[in-house]
Amino acid sequence: MKGNFITTKFNYILGWARKFSLFHYPFVTACCGMEYMSAACAHFDIDRFGAGWTRFSPRQSDMMLVVGTISHKLAPVLRTVYDQMTEPKWVIAFGTCTVSGGIYDNYAVVQGIDRIIPVDVYLPGCPPRPDTVLDALIKLQEKIQSQEQDWRWKKRK
Amino acid sequence: MPTTDPIEKINKMTTRLQREASKDSLMLNMGPSHPAMHGTIRIMLELDGERILNSEVEVGYLHRGFEKTCENKTYFNLLPYTDRMNYVSPLINNLGYVMTMEKMLGVEVPEKAQYIRVIMSELSRISDHLTCIAAMAMECGAFTILLYKMKAREFIWNVFEQTTGARMTTSYIRIGGVKSDLHPDYEDVLNTAIDETRKVLKDISGLLDKNKIFLNRTRDIAVVTPETAINYGWTGPCLRSTGVYYDLRKSFPYLIYDQMDFDVPLGERGDNFDRYMVRMKEMEQSLRIIEQAMKKIPKSAAQTMANVMEPAEAIKASREKKVEKRIKLSPNLEGSEQDKYQDIFTKNKKIIVPPKEDTYSSIEGLISHFKFFMNEHGIRPPKGEVYFSVEGGNGELGYYIVSDGTDKPYRLHVRAPCFHVMAALEEMIHGHYVADVIPTFGSVNMIGGELDR
Amino acid sequence: MEKKKIIDELKQAFPEKIKDTSSEFGDDAVTIDKDILLDFVQFLRKKPHEYTMLLDLTCMDYLGKEPRFEMVYLLLSMTGKHRLKIKIPLPEKDASIQSLASIWKNANWLEREVYDMFGIRFIGHPDLRRLFMYDGFEGYPLRKDYPLRKCQPRIRLRK
Numbered sequence: 001m002k003g004n005f006i007t008t009k010f011n012y013i014l015g016w017a018r019k020f021s022l023f024h025y026p027f028v029t030a031c032c033g034m035e036y037m038s039a040a041c042a043h044f045d046i047d048r049f050g051a052g053w054t055r056f057s058p059r060q061s062d063m064m065l066v067v068g069t070i071s072h073k074l075a076p077v078l079r080t081v082y083d084q085m086t087e088p089k090w091v092i093a094f095g096t097c098t099v100s101g102g103i104y105d106n107y108a109v110v111q112g113i114d115r116i117i118p119v120d121v122y123l124p125g126c127p128p129r130p131d132t133v134l135d136a137l138i139k140l141q142e143k144i145q146s147q148e149q150d151w152r153w154k155k156r157k
Numbered sequence: 158m159p160t161t162d163p164i165e166k167i168n169k170m171t172t173r174l175q176r177e178a179s180k181d182s183l184m185l186n187m188g189p190s191h192p193a194m195h196g197t198i199r200i201m202l203e204l205d206g207e208r209i210l211n212s213e214v215e216v217g218y219l220h221r222g223f224e225k226t227c228e229n230k231t232y233f234n235l236l237p238y239t240d241r242m243n244y245v246s247p248l249i250n251n252l253g254y255v256m257t258m259e260k261m262l263g264v265e266v267p268e269k270a271q272y273i274r275v276i277m278s279e280l281s282r283i284s285d286h287l288t289c290i291a292a293m294a295m296e297c298g299a300f301t302i303l304l305y306k307m308k309a310r311e312f313i314w315n316v317f318e319q320t321t322g323a324r325m326t327t328s329y330i331r332i333g334g335v336k337s338d339l340h341p342d343y344e345d346v347l348n349t350a351i352d353e354t355r356k357v358l359k360d361i362s363g364l365l366d367k368n369k370i371f372l373n374r375t376r377d378i379a380v381v382t383p384e385t386a387i388n389y390g391w392t393g394p395c396l397r398s399t400g401v402y403y404d405l406r407k408s409f410p411y412l413i414y415d416q417m418d419f420d421v422p423l424g425e426r427g428d429n430f431d432r433y434m435v436r437m438k439e440m441e442q443s444l445r446i447i448e449q450a451m452k453k454i455p456k457s458a459a460q461t462m463a464n465v466m467e468p469a470e471a472i473k474a475s476r477e478k479k480v481e482k483r484i485k486l487s488p489n490l491e492g493s494e495q496d497k498y499q500d501i502f503t504k505n506k507k508i509i510v511p512p513k514e515d516t517y518s519s520i521e522g523l524i525s526h527f528k529f530f531m532n533e534h535g536i537r538p539p540k541g542e543v544y545f546s547v548e549g550g551n552g553e554l555g556y557y558i559v560s561d562g563t564d565k566p567y568r569l570h571v572r573a574p575c576f577h578v579m580a581a582l583e584e585m586i587h588g589h590y591v592a593d594v595i596p597t598f599g600s601v602n603m604i605g606g607e608l609d610r
Numbered sequence: 611m612e613k614k615k616i617i618d619e620l621k622q623a624f625p626e627k628i629k630d631t632s633s634e635f636g637d638d639a640v641t642i643d644k645d646i647l648l649d650f651v652q653f654l655r656k657k658p659h660e661y662t663m664l665l666d667l668t669c670m671d672y673l674g675k676e677p678r679f680e681m682v683y684l685l686l687s688m689t690g691k692h693r694l695k696i697k698i699p700l701p702e703k704d705a706s707i708q709s710l711a712s713i714w715k716n717a718n719w720l721e722r723e724v725y726d727m728f729g730i731r732f733i734g735h736p737d738l739r740r741l742f743m744y745d746g747f748e749g750y751p752l753r754k755d756y757p758l759r760k761c762q763p764r765i766r767l768r769k
Binding site: 072075106109110114116 | 757758759760765768
């Protein structure tokens, strides 16, 4: 292990802070949106895990939930919204349609959003149950904690 | 400079509004990813200050090729696609497709299955209206409504989950019947759902009905006359809000709706508030229908669970002599037992999935199972075209199926109710303020999957 | 009774122009020439029939047969509680028909959808553009000769 004690601790603290304040941008298009609503509301309460703030502005959000089928007509919009988000940013592919195109294997649907934007957590299910959504969120938090954090004063390689 | 790149050529979009708009006015773009546009839709507005001079609605962002895909699936396999059309009330979509097929095949469904279908489709209607009002109120700023409505919806979805095994995309209503019988304890869960929904509806009425902010944003906004509504082909709650009495459950009764006692709530002015009010009242009526159906539903024959064997034992025993006892099925296959079949499935064996016990224990059962699922076999309706419609959450949900005698539909077209409602949106928001677009759009209940298919 | 009546009346009002009538599965349908479409629907809209609502409008593609396309109009009479289907065959070489957008307002979008999916041209339509697919999309996806999986992306996709 190279690197000194202060940097690694700072890295850890920054990761801890980031993982519990995920402002998310729901890019809701289709069916999975109903389960997203369930997950966000009182019964399942995504707020318990620090992701309660829904920011409907890509510039203020850290995490994008791509919820529902992405068609070829919508693909440029998704790309634009992703580009508008500020670093650091994470993406959850919510539902089978976003993971691989799902049951819609035809002329109109993009076969997986990883062909447009990078994805951090794949969340299958058609649609996924709210419990699975929370599981995916926890997986993402683990990923954020274990990542090497990017911050302003850090020397870029 | 002319471009030769095909991708750049595609992105050179021109719209009607860009051509028509005058140079002095302000152009504003709402959507396709907009906080107040639940679902993906793009509205381009030409503004004079805050007032809308002209607008253009662009749809198709959720076009998933439903009709083309269905042409390449067998009649049984395309059922899950219908779930995902109007994803707020999937069971009504199932029902529409299944009843169209039954009309084509000339199949009678047992009475119990009809009652189950009515209960399920009314619950779906409530879930649809709940979501619509929740989204409408939330976009007007009343976040509490969303939380309350989602609470009620969870209780309704508990009923679905208990009986069908899935929360929303259930594929529960099958050609010739329903997938499985109601759960033995369904009454408790259903009663809880009804009570909770009643409570929530009362709370919401208290919060919204006389709320001045809500009234200001909805009363006399986007008024639609009955003539215009009929001219646009509106059906369902939106048409009834203008005062036209047209409900498929009354005009063209299907299932057992003619034996049910319920009212059709009508609006007076046809504005946003009336559309909200009609939906609220319709939920009350749906609850009434469910309660009546619960009382009248025929009791099924007593289930004999004592005389069952583990599958491994049965195989062992069958090597020596013919086994009389039934096989214990895995909980995943619940509802596929022989004795339940009589209650919930039609007697025409050719169009239903054979009972799972037969599939696992006899060679004839296995063959009939394969015959059902194999390509070029399975359900093969006669040649011809058929149209049938049910009262969906948004209005008349019609299926138009053309069969060429094979196991796949030659063409399947859906008459989506909210397509016709959305076609009127440009006219509805004309002359109003930008802020009025939001409650108007919320009150018509646009469902992307159904609109774009 | 009602069903038989309306078809008989139509046969009297438009002799020779009605090519065929049918009522398979209980759905009444009339097949007519395309040049009388506007007169025909205006006749049906008036009293006593009052088919005031255009429920649906779609198209069929019978590839390999002549005429290839078939337009289907579904009308609803709310007073008579009856639906009537109007079918109009269209040859592939001249796939165009009068627009109904001046009579029913929802025909505007419905015809745009049919143009988008099948490439039928509507004469007199105010704004005939694609509805679901985007500008620059080549071909008509619901035609039988369009492959199911042939996509035309708008942005470059990664492999």
